[in-house]
Amino acid sequence: MKQNDATRRRTLTMRTKDRLAGSVFFLPWLVGFLLFTFYPLIFSLQLSFNAYQLLPDGAVMNWRGFAYYSQAWNEDLNFKLNLGNSLLFIACATPVVMVFALIIAILLNAKFPMRTFFRAIFFLPVLIMSGPVISRLLSSYTTDFSANTPQIYEFINQLPNFISRPVLVILNNLVLMLWFSGVQIQIFLAGLQKISPDLYAAAEIDGAGGWEKFWKITLPYMNPLILVTTAYTVMTLSNYTNNAVNRQIQDSMFQTSNLYSLSAAMSWIYFLAIILLLLAIYLIFFLFGRRGKHAQA
Amino acid sequence: MRRPDLSALSVKTRSRLLGTHERTGVLPAAARYLVLIGIGFIFLYPLIYMISNSLQSPADLSDPSVTWIPTAPYWDNFRSAFGALDFANALKNSLLAAVVTALLQTASTSFIAYGLARFPIPLKKLWIVLVIATFFIPVEITSVPRYVLFYRYGFVDTLLPSYLPALFGQGLNAAVFILVFVMFFQSYPAALDEAAALDGAGRFRIYLRIALPMSRSAIILSLLFSSVWYWNETAQSQMYFGNTFPTLMHRLSEFSARYSGMMSESGAASTSPTQAIILAGTMLAILPMLLFYLVCQRQFINSIDQSGITGE
Numbered sequence: 001m002k003q004n005d006a007t008r009r010r011t012l013t014m015r016t017k018d019r020l021a022g023s024v025f026f027l028p029w030l031v032g033f034l035l036f037t038f039y040p041l042i043f044s045l046q047l048s049f050n051a052y053q054l055l056p057d058g059a060v061m062n063w064r065g066f067a068y069y070s071q072a073w074n075e076d077l078n079f080k081l082n083l084g085n086s087l088l089f090i091a092c093a094t095p096v097v098m099v100f101a102l103i104i105a106i107l108l109n110a111k112f113p114m115r116t117f118f119r120a121i122f123f124l125p126v127l128i129m130s131g132p133v134i135s136r137l138l139s140s141y142t143t144d145f146s147a148n149t150p151q152i153y154e155f156i157n158q159l160p161n162f163i164s165r166p167v168l169v170i171l172n173n174l175v176l177m178l179w180f181s182g183v184q185i186q187i188f189l190a191g192l193q194k195i196s197p198d199l200y201a202a203a204e205i206d207g208a209g210g211w212e213k214f215w216k217i218t219l220p221y222m223n224p225l226i227l228v229t230t231a232y233t234v235m236t237l238s239n240y241t242n243n244a245v246n247r248q249i250q251d252s253m254f255q256t257s258n259l260y261s262l263s264a265a266m267s268w269i270y271f272l273a274i275i276l277l278l279l280a281i282y283l284i285f286f287l288f289g290r291r292g293k294h295a296q297a
Numbered sequence: 298m299r300r301p302d303l304s305a306l307s308v309k310t311r312s313r314l315l316g317t318h319e320r321t322g323v324l325p326a327a328a329r330y331l332v333l334i335g336i337g338f339i340f341l342y343p344l345i346y347m348i349s350n351s352l353q354s355p356a357d358l359s360d361p362s363v364t365w366i367p368t369a370p371y372w373d374n375f376r377s378a379f380g381a382l383d384f385a386n387a388l389k390n391s392l393l394a395a396v397v398t399a400l401l402q403t404a405s406t407s408f409i410a411y412g413l414a415r416f417p418i419p420l421k422k423l424w425i426v427l428v429i430a431t432f433f434i435p436v437e438i439t440s441v442p443r444y445v446l447f448y449r450y451g452f453v454d455t456l457l458p459s460y461l462p463a464l465f466g467q468g469l470n471a472a473v474f475i476l477v478f479v480m481f482f483q484s485y486p487a488a489l490d491e492a493a494a495l496d497g498a499g500r501f502r503i504y505l506r507i508a509l510p511m512s513r514s515a516i517i518l519s520l521l522f523s524s525v526w527y528w529n530e531t532a533q534s535q536m537y538f539g540n541t542f543p544t545l546m547h548r549l550s551e552f553s554a555r556y557s558g559m560m561s562e563s564g565a566a567s568t569s570p571t572q573a574i575i576l577a578g579t580m581l582a583i584l585p586m587l588l589f590y591l592v593c594q595r596q597f598i599n600s601i602d603q604s605g606i607t608g609e
Contacts, residue, residue, distance in 0.1 A: 015417065021500045022416020026424065029409040029475070032465020037431055040442030047441065104336065107329055120594050121337050124344075127590045128583040130529030132550035136579040137343040178340060186601040193602070231433075232473075239436050241532045249437045250532055260441050267437040274435065 068265035082244035105188035126182035131241035378578035399523035410478030458537035518600035
């Protein structure tokens with residue numbers, strides 16, 4: 001009995017020691033989070049509601065309520081336009097990137113000569129994707145689609161607006177969108193390699209064709225991975241420096257008349273919009289996944 | 298009279314063309330190559346265009362009969378671009394900003410992840426959710442407050458605004474690396490750690506001598522991707538140290554202005570760079586990364602395969 005007590009005490013202290021050690025390992029993150037993420041978040045929120053003034057003896061905040069939000073939303077002529085363009089770009093590019101990455105990954109998921117070479121090519125853009133390089137290589141020369149093939153442009157323009165606008169955005173930025181899919185292709189490829197070939201063999205014995213195998217095996221298996229990769233894609237696209245709203249936020253940061261505050265308000269509106277977009281995507285996956293399970297049952 | 302066995306022949310050709318269970322047929326293989334080469338070309342088109350145009354002389358550029366292959370490689374474009382980029386100095390700054398930060402980020406994220414993976418920390422679930430949440434905060438939100446913070450302590454115009462967040466697990470996409478390290482540390486048997494502890498090794502020693510060597514691919518992934526992402530990051534670093542440590546990307550973004558300044562100083566007639574010179578500058582700016590990729594290509598791709606993101 002006595003011995004039992006002693007061992008319990010010893011394991012207890014072991015547990016406390018473990019907790020302590022774990023906390024020591026984790027502490028740097030907590031400190032960094034408070035300093036470089038949490039405090040900036042609060043400060044940015046504060047800036048968006050206050051006028052920030054630099055005086056000789058320090059900075060002063062004056063409460064302005066929603067003034068900067070209303071300035072960004074109602075008075076600024078470009079903000080809503082830029083926000084709309086950026087969101088449209090993200091909303092169009094995400095499905096393009098995902099579908100494209102999945103197709104390329106499926107094509108690469110086999111043994112054939114030059115496979116490594118092709119894998120390397122499709123990853124290459126990741127290495128050189130940066131604001132200045134994209135604006136030199138993609139924006140400057142990108143063949144203006146509407147000028148080069150006016151017939152197709154005319155045809156698309158006749159379609160209703162909600163179809164023609166996304167189609168034009170995709171066609172005009174296709175190469176740029178494809179350049180965003182470097183990491184996604186490799187992630188999908190890694191995922192495809194994990195699916196057991198036995199599953200496909202069993203499906204073939206049951207008479208499933210390529211099309212059925214894709215919808216009944218590949219896609220359900222990849223579903224969680226696709227969700228994670230979609231979230232990653234949305235964040236990469238939204239942090240992309242050259243995107244219209246990001247450029248405007250950066251340009252208005254040091255505007256002397258409303259130092260920091262206007263750009264802070266803009267960035268919170270943008271943040272909110274991206275959260276909504278992510279929620280919408282999650283909802284689509286949720287509904288799609290449930291329908292898939294329903295069909296299987 | 299015997300009929301020739303046509304059906305057997307046709308089955309044979311058929312299986313050769315369309316493929317069987319064991320072998321890919323000629324037609325699917327050809328289709329695969331066709332699609333891959335086609336899309337690969339679209340992928341590389343901007344780069345091919347850049348290489349071809351950066352080597353063209355002004356005469357070639359205005360000659361409509363020269364489209365892809367220059368009559369003779371014209372290196373003057375690169376010579377001018379080299380000067381306008383201030384290449385050697387910018388390369389040194391890029392390395393300082395990208396590689397050192399990547400080392401710090403790898404050290405800190407693995408350290409933090411070891412705590413999350415191997416110890417019963419109070420409120421662990423909350424911390425993991427918060428780590429993931431940091432990935433979804435747009436950089437634009439935190440950049441001004443961080444700037445004000447760094448400015449207050451006199452860190453602006455030094456490399457510390459890049460180093461400090463990385464050192465505390467708040468660097469560029471740090472959440473991704475923390476999660477990858479957590480998965481790696483959880484995937485090897487805890488008995489290894491326990492055995493080392495019985496031998497008297499301290500916890501930090503175990504992390505250094507067992508956990509890290511067991512996670513080589515995660516370390517490579519973190520080092521490679523942090524380097525690349527920091528190398529290509531421009532908006533934040535421009536604000537923090539663009540004036541004192543201009544990287545290749547900073548120089549590239551102000552390329553035309555610097556070129557004009559250089560030219561008017563030397564008293565040249567035309568001061569704005571031709572498209573060929575701009576493209577030569579772009580080529581020079583991405584050249585280090587291209588060479589790096591040439592050397593580490595296999596590591597990049599293997600590290601994603603083994604990242605554990607696919608769930609083991």
